[in-house]
Amino acid sequence: MLKDTKYVILRSQEILVPTTDNLGVRRGANTFALDPEQMQIEATELSLSERNDLRRDPRTMAIAPAFPLKLIAPVESQDVATPAADSTWGIEAVGATSSPFDGSDITVAVLDTGIDPSHSAFAGVNLVQKNFTTESDNDLDGHGTHCAGTIFGKDVENTRIGVARNVRRALIGKVLGAGGNSSLTIAKAIQWAVNEGAHVISMSLGIDFPGYVRSLTDIQGLAIEPATSIALEGYRANINLFTELSRFVQAQGLFGQGTIIVAASGNESNRPSYEVSVAPPAAGTGVIAVGALQEGSSGFSVASFSNDQVNISAPGVNVISAKVGGGLRSLSGTSMATPHVAGVAALWGQRQLSTTGRVNHQVLMAQLIASGTLDPLAPGYEIDNVGTGMVQAP
Numbered sequence: 001m002l003k004d005t006k007y008v009i010l011r012s013q014e015i016l017v018p019t020t021d022n023l024g025v026r027r028g029a030n031t032f033a034l035d036p037e038q039m040q041i042e043a044t045e046l047s048l049s050e051r052n053d054l055r056r057d058p059r060t061m062a063i064a065p066a067f068p069l070k071l072i073a074p075v076e077s078q079d080v081a082t083p084a085a086d087s088t089w090g091i092e093a094v095g096a097t098s099s100p101f102d103g104s105d106i107t108v109a110v111l112d113t114g115i116d117p118s119h120s121a122f123a124g125v126n127l128v129q130k131n132f133t134t135e136s137d138n139d140l141d142g143h144g145t146h147c148a149g150t151i152f153g154k155d156v157e158n159t160r161i162g163v164a165r166n167v168r169r170a171l172i173g174k175v176l177g178a179g180g181n182s183s184l185t186i187a188k189a190i191q192w193a194v195n196e197g198a199h200v201i202s203m204s205l206g207i208d209f210p211g212y213v214r215s216l217t218d219i220q221g222l223a224i225e226p227a228t229s230i231a232l233e234g235y236r237a238n239i240n241l242f243t244e245l246s247r248f249v250q251a252q253g254l255f256g257q258g259t260i261i262v263a264a265s266g267n268e269s270n271r272p273s274y275e276v277s278v279a280p281p282a283a284g285t286g287v288i289a290v291g292a293l294q295e296g297s298s299g300f301s302v303a304s305f306s307n308d309q310v311n312i313s314a315p316g317v318n319v320i321s322a323k324v325g326g327g328l329r330s331l332s333g334t335s336m337a338t339p340h341v342a343g344v345a346a347l348w349g350q351r352q353l354s355t356t357g358r359v360n361h362q363v364l365m366a367q368l369i370a371s372g373t374l375d376p377l378a379p380g381y382e383i384d385n386v387g388t389g390m391v392q393a394p
Contacts (some may be wrong), residue, residue, distance in 0.1 A: 090315030103164025108115025134179030149322030242284030258361030294315025
């Protein structure tokens with residue numbers, strides 16, 4: 001067994017149900033059945049035989065090594081002294097300025113570096129904060145504040161930065177920071193957000209595959225070849241982990257308010273030299289993977305850094321949003337595209353809630369992905385790079 005390697009275990013809980021005959025008549029004592037809507041998340045060191053035993057247990061949904069997580073860091077940043085327009089270009093591009101919806105009655109969750117709760121962009125919003133790290137509760141990095149501002153921020157310095165600027169309740173899970181960077185952290189944070197009633201979960205983070213390889217070589221003392229092979233096995237297991245987490249979220253939605261998960265595809269590509277596929281957690285089945293677009297003279301084009309095999313795209317270059325301490329800043333990355341999609345998802349969720357009285361996750365996912373349009377894109381795009389195109393508000 002590798003030294004000090006923790007494994008994340010997802011298990012369905014057992015519940016007691018009455019024993020009945022084939023006519024539905026109750027007979028005798030209660031029996032146990034699996035409840036897919038109730039999931040246990042654990043982390044422990046496991047031997048090979050223990051892992052094999054768990055895999056044979058019907059309650060086990062996934063086992064994966066606790067991979068380190070990393071912020072999908074912006075590729076460029078600059079402060080904004082004087083906004084150039086009444087709305088950011090991203091708000092205009094996704095059609096938020098012409099939508100009759102504003103995110104009312106929708107709860108969004110932002111799993112990131114936290115938030116600056118004193119920023120004017122979040123005035124009047126009930127911020128439910130939970131810290132999964134060992135740092136202080138608020139945002140020390142600025143990434144989470146910027147992402148939250150794009151989703152539901154109020155106007156700042158007479159500039160509209162938020163897609164769904166009438167969201168009144170937001171769940172802020174601080175998952176990136178000292179003591180909180182692992183796939184175990186994000187699994188627990190997703191469970192928390194679902195239990196707290198999130199309709200939309202936004203994540204601009206990814207698995208640190210090179211970091212895990214380094215831990216196997218530097219700490220475990222393995223040569224690069226076996227370390228890479230072991231890391232690839234763990235990478236695959238973590239994709240399955242996030243797929244099963246998504247299924248748990250969907251199962252919850254069958255009996256209550258639905259939740260969808262939106263995640264950044266990653267910034268590892270370097271067009272035209274090479275393209276990298278979407279990374280976990282966005283690579284998990286059931287998670288909406290977001291690519292980044294930029295402005296151009298002939299239409300929107302794929303950002304050079306944006307990973308491919310995405311579901312949908314959004315503005316991700318020179319995105320202006322909230323800055324820790326007040327004011328605005330401009331950042332670029334798929335991290336910036338993701339909150340645009342999360343904000344638009346809140347608008348679609350509000351539309352569905354107003355017409356049906358509840359949010360169905362399957363319908364919301366279908367509406368969101370189908371909203372994408374290829375019309376404003378510059379010639380030469382590939383579907384794998386843009387998905388259904390630029391996300392559009394209802």
